[in-house]
Amino acid sequence: MPNRISLVTYNLWNTEWWPAREPALREYLKVFKPDILCIQELRKETLQCISESLDTHAYIKDALPGWTCESNIFWNKDYFTELAHGLEELEMPEQDRGFFWVRLKLKGQDKTIFISTAHFTWQGHHEEIETGLTARNRQARQTLAHLKRLVNKDEAAFFMGDLNDPVIPHLFFPEAGYESCFKELNLLCPSTFPALPTTSDIRENQTIDWLFSNRKAETIAAFVPQFYFEGFAPSDHWPIHAIYQL
8 A cells, every 4th residue: 555645626517528528538537547537527528538547546436416417536456445425415406416525435444535526506507696696605614524524543534625715714614624636735825627628618727626625635736737638638627736745
């Protein structure tokens, strides 16, 4: 079991432009092959692509539809075994979204790690436009409540995903002991959206994808790979890729 592991969070943009993007996603996974991968906007086509491309990895197989049409967590079977998983409520207007998590045991050790992901509500959701109130404030608080309840003492814990906000995550998570992989390295958080040329929604650059840890693992490196293959990016988001020392 290696002492260092790589983690990636990636919003895969539903199936927009999927036939053109599929080779790029397969090549990305071949090149980077993260030990742990958290996905948002998962669909059956992208689930099949990932499971075929990462044949050394396992993922959650659960009857709840969110695990196949919204998010899932993949991990290297050579390094980890699953102990438990769950999908918790975040009071979201979007069907099948929530707080997805898995507890993994490091093979050959008693140590466990807690991995979780979510996809918060988009800034342009009609309820936010009509009321002027953001659901992401509530979703961040509920996420932290789930982490406080579920994470074991002295357990390295990670939360990542498309949080659709450049400000709220930075305000809420550090106060609860969860820091961005970039902040831990004293780096400016790079933009994660939009990825060109695949996006059809050109607007200002935003940091809306995040990767946090509870500092029970040391951040070694973090970057946002602007990966292309045959002229296409795998998604309209860029992934966050971080390496931690356990």
